[in-house]
Amino acid sequence: MLDAHNIGRSRPANPPVIRQLDEAAINRIAAGEVVERPASAVKELVENALDAGALRIGIDVADGGKTLIRVSDDGCGMTAADLPLALSRHATSKIDGSDLLNIHSFGFRGEALPSLGAVGRLTLTSRAAGAEAATLSVEGGRMAAVRPAALTRGTVVELRDLFFATPARLKFMRTDRAEMQAIADVVKRLALAQPQVGFTLRDVSGGEGRLLFRADPEPGDFFDALHGRVARVLGADFAENALRIDVAHDGLRLLGYAALPTYSRGSSVAQFLFVNSRPVLDRQLFGALRAGYMDVLSRDRHPAAVLNLQCDPQQVDVNVHPAKAEVRFREPALVRGLVVSGLRQALAAAGHRASTTVAGETLTAFRPEPRIYQMDRPSQPTLAQALHWQAPGFAEAPQARFEEQAPASDEPPRPLGAAKAQLHENYIIAQTASGMVIVDQHAAHERLVYQRLKAQRDSSGIAAQALLIPEIVSLSPADASRLLDAAADLAALGLVIEPFGGNAVAVRETPAILGRVDAQALLRDILDDLADLGDSTRVQARMDAVLSRMACHGSVRSGRQMRAEEMNALLREMEATPLSGQCNHGRPTYVELKLADIERLFGRR
Numbered sequence: 001m002l003d004a005h006n007i008g009r010s011r012p013a014n015p016p017v018i019r020q021l022d023e024a025a026i027n028r029i030a031a032g033e034v035v036e037r038p039a040s041a042v043k044e045l046v047e048n049a050l051d052a053g054a055l056r057i058g059i060d061v062a063d064g065g066k067t068l069i070r071v072s073d074d075g076c077g078m079t080a081a082d083l084p085l086a087l088s089r090h091a092t093s094k095i096d097g098s099d100l101l102n103i104h105s106f107g108f109r110g111e112a113l114p115s116l117g118a119v120g121r122l123t124l125t126s127r128a129a130g131a132e133a134a135t136l137s138v139e140g141g142r143m144a145a146v147r148p149a150a151l152t153r154g155t156v157v158e159l160r161d162l163f164f165a166t167p168a169r170l171k172f173m174r175t176d177r178a179e180m181q182a183i184a185d186v187v188k189r190l191a192l193a194q195p196q197v198g199f200t201l202r203d204v205s206g207g208e209g210r211l212l213f214r215a216d217p218e219p220g221d222f223f224d225a226l227h228g229r230v231a232r233v234l235g236a237d238f239a240e241n242a243l244r245i246d247v248a249h250d251g252l253r254l255l256g257y258a259a260l261p262t263y264s265r266g267s268s269v270a271q272f273l274f275v276n277s278r279p280v281l282d283r284q285l286f287g288a289l290r291a292g293y294m295d296v297l298s299r300d301r302h303p304a305a306v307l308n309l310q311c312d313p314q315q316v317d318v319n320v321h322p323a324k325a326e327v328r329f330r331e332p333a334l335v336r337g338l339v340v341s342g343l344r345q346a347l348a349a350a351g352h353r354a355s356t357t358v359a360g361e362t363l364t365a366f367r368p369e370p371r372i373y374q375m376d377r378p379s380q381p382t383l384a385q386a387l388h389w390q391a392p393g394f395a396e397a398p399q400a401r402f403e404e405q406a407p408a409s410d411e412p413p414r415p416l417g418a419a420k421a422q423l424h425e426n427y428i429i430a431q432t433a434s435g436m437v438i439v440d441q442h443a444a445h446e447r448l449v450y451q452r453l454k455a456q457r458d459s460s461g462i463a464a465q466a467l468l469i470p471e472i473v474s475l476s477p478a479d480a481s482r483l484l485d486a487a488a489d490l491a492a493l494g495l496v497i498e499p500f501g502g503n504a505v506a507v508r509e510t511p512a513i514l515g516r517v518d519a520q521a522l523l524r525d526i527l528d529d530l531a532d533l534g535d536s537t538r539v540q541a542r543m544d545a546v547l548s549r550m551a552c553h554g555s556v557r558s559g560r561q562m563r564a565e566e567m568n569a570l571l572r573e574m575e576a577t578p579l580s581g582q583c584n585h586g587r588p589t590y591v592e593l594k595l596a597d598i599e600r601l602f603g604r605r
Contacts (some may be wrong), residue, residue, distance in 0.1 A: 035115055037173065038065025038162055039182035044112035045157050046190055046199075049073035052155065055217060056198040059187060062205045064179030066162055066170070070204075074154040078126040080134035080146050086124060087113050087138050113157075117141060119169070120162040126155040140165040176205070184213055188233050189279045191215045192272050192306055195222075195229035222255065230257055230306055234270060238263070238304060241355040245307060247342035250334055251315065254342045256307035261296035261347065261582045263304055263355040270304035275316055277308060280327050285309070288336040292343025295450075295544060296579055297586035305343075309335065352416065352574050354581035354588045416575055416590065419567035426558040428567045435594040441567075442558045443583035444574055450551035450584050451577050453493075453511070457547070462494035464509035471507040471519040472500055479527050480505055486530060486546075493546055497523075517553050525549045548584040 035041050042059060049057045052075025062068035078086060116122050117138035127133035133151035137144045163169040173179060184201060191199045191213075201213040215232050218225035223244060231239035242257035259270070273285045285307075293303040317328040329335045416439070417432035428439040456462050475483065480503045483490075487497055494511030507519040526546050556562070562570075574580040574589070583589055 035112075035119065035162075037182060038069060038179050039186045041065065041069055041116055041159060041162060042071070042183050043186045043190070044116070045069065045071040045159075046187065048112065048157075049075055049155065050190070050194060050197065052076050054154065054197065057200075059183075059199070059201045060204045060209070061180065061183055061201070062203070064173070064176035065183055066173060066176070066179065067160060068204065069159040069162065070156065072154065072156045077128040077131075077154050079128045079131045082128075083124055083126065083134055083136040083146055084143065087117055087122070087136065087143060114138075116159055116162075117143070119165045121160040121164065123158045123160075124155070125149045125151055125158075127151045127153055129153075180212070187213055189272060192226075192229060192233055193274050193277045193279055193308070195225035226256065226306065234304075234306070237355075237357050238270065241357060242304075242306075243346040243350055245305075245342055245346050247338060247345065249338050249341075251312055252335060252338050253310040254307060254338055255310065256305065258292075258307065258343055258346060259304035260350060260353060260355045261293060261303070261579075261586045262588045263357055264293075264297055264301040264586050265304055266300075266302065268302045271302065272306045274308040275318070275327050276310060276313065278318065278327075282327055284329070284332055284336060285339065288339035289343070291336070292340045293347070293586075295344075295548075295584065296347060296582055301586050307339070309339070311335075348578035350581070351578055352580040352590075354590060354592070414571070414575070416571040419564055419571060422562055422567065425561055428562070428570070430567075430571055432592070435592060435596075435598065437571075437590050437592050439571065439574075439590040440583075440588075441556050441560075441562065441570065443587060444570060444580065444589040445555040446551050447580050447583050447589060448570070448573050448577055449555050450548055451579065453547045453551055454544070457493060461492060463512040464494040464496060465512040466509050467507065467519075472504050473507060473520045473523050474502075474504045475523075475527075477503050479503075482530055483523065483527060486526075490526075490546065493550070495522075495546075495550075511550060511554075515554065517550075522550065522553050525553070551584065 035044070038061070042061070042065065046057055046059065049071060052073060054073035054075035056074050058070075058072040060068065060070040060072075113122070113124070118141040121137070121139045123135060123137045125133065125135040127149075133149040134146050135149035136146045163173075174182075180203060187199055187201045191197075195218045198217040199213065199215045200211065203210045203212055215229060218228040218232075220228070223246075227239055227242075230242065238259060239257075241260045241263040243260065245254055245256050245258050247254050268286070271286065271289060273280055273282065273289070275282070275285075289303060289305055289307070297303060315330045317330075413433070415432070416437050417430035419428055419430050421429045422441075423429060426441060428437075428441055430437040430439065453462060480499075483497065483505060484499060490497060494509065495507070496509035497505045497507050500506040505523070507523070510517055510519065510522075526549055530546075556570075581589060
């Protein structure tokens with residue numbers, strides 16, 4: 001137990017002696033930086049295989065990687081003379097040391113293999129073209145002699161008893177299941193980075209080989225291969241609802257797929273970012289991804305994306321951290337701008353499109369427990385059927401709809417169909433050529449007003465209308481100060497406020513496009529947004545947040561009855577407006593159900 005009297009700094013009785021650490025200790029310390037857990041070892045070994053030009057890579061793991069990690073590849077291999085060098089610290093074939101910025105490979109430090117050999121039992125077996133296979137083992141930093149081996153091609157790296165030489169590290173390992181999940185995540189991330197390469201991951205604990213993950217090499221160009229790999233790794237739903245991203249500017253190019261906003265997730269687990277095909281965990285890139293969806297997602301939802309930023313290696317420093325997960329860009333503002341603008345262009349080009357999963361979730365909510373319907377059983381016609389019996393009170397089949405004139409043959413198709421009814425004074429029911437659409441009138445109109453406000457602001461500024469009698473709003477000192485600090489930005493949005501003595505402000509003009517608004521409620525909502533965004537957020541973000549709040553106040557409210565022409569006008573404007581498939585908070589504005597799905601709900605199929 002610690003004695004409180006002994007806590008603190010004290011002068012040592014004897015001055016410390018500076019010593020040169022031996023090679024084994026140096027390698028064990030290096031291993032602590034490079035190999036944090038079994039997943040780190042898998043990452044380093046698989047990246048070595050990719051650097052060797054492998055097209056198929058197999059990973060076998062036992063007990064969460066604690067007792068065995070074996071990585072086999074069909075790459076270029078090594079000769080017997082290369083093996084001792086490969087296990088020597090700071091020896092690498094990937095750079096010559098003259099330029100640490102011109103790096104085209106995953107690895108370049110020459111630390112992974114010697115570090116693993118320092119803390120585990122490592123065996124390296126390899127065969128280069130035109131040479132005989134050879135093997136070399138190292139245990140706790142002690143290297144054995146090179147011996148002949150049997151191997152057709154490529155390299156096999158086998159690591160047993162990870163951290164046996166540093167048993168204290170084993171106490172910090174998690175359960176076998178958790179470590180295996182971390183390994184699977186690493187393999188999937190690398191599989192997304194290299195869609196033309198095949199990967200298999202097996203759990204060989206207890207001697208039984210259980211396939212955990214398999215991704216065969218994908219054919220086609222980069223986008224075809226990546227789309228196939230995305231479907232395999234992240235699921236068909238992601239691939240079906242992903243938008244192709246391909247933008248370039250000033251030597252930078254962003255490629256990949258980003259999902260529709262209505263396919264958002266509750267966490268960032270479906271975000272995979274790469275720089276020159278290197279998986280990275282870079283705060284700046286993740287922040288740019290978030291900013292690209294700022295207009296279409298609420299703060300508690302996260303976009304899904306697989307994006308690869310290609311650039312000249314001279315423009316990015318990957319030598320920031322031993323694990324090489326962090327990078328530093330020479331022109332970070334240029335990178336951020338490309339990511340944000342590329343995502344916004346793709347989202348805008350998607351128009352009114354919403355993710356297909358919205359319909360699937362709706363059908364799941366509708367679908368009852370399986371049952372056998374009477375209509376499905378073979379039976380003889382009943383007496384009522386034979387006499388064409390009708391229920392009392394109905395002269396004919398009941399109907400509840402309004403009819404509209406059919407569109408002319410030369411009119412363009414209507415993806416959102418024709419309005420047929422309004423339910424609960426909030427939901428518009430429209431019939432399409434292949435099914436039906438249910439529209440949330442408030443959410444849809446909120447998005448339309450928001451897009452109009454932004455277009456008006458960007459073109460000529462938002463027109464304001466003066467109030468006949470200014471509205472006085474009393475606030476707290478902090479709120480009044482925050483609001484008046486943003487007065488210039490608000491004026492550009494058509495909302496003119498002035499101090500009115502004490503802690504009150506006077507609202508003199510409001511955006512004309514909104515018509516009559518409750519100024520006090522609008523100001524309080526704007527204050528909430530400004531407080532949430534904070535002072536570090538760019539002015540543009542603050543203005544967009546205010547516009548979004550204004551749009552909410554100026555949109556068609558729930559509970560309002562709409563005429564047929566109003567509903568159809570709303571549908572037509574949705575079809576012509578970018579991002580109208582989701583409201584400003586990322587929720588869907590409409591659900592589309594195909595006729596075949598509706599028929600299945602009633603047991604017709």
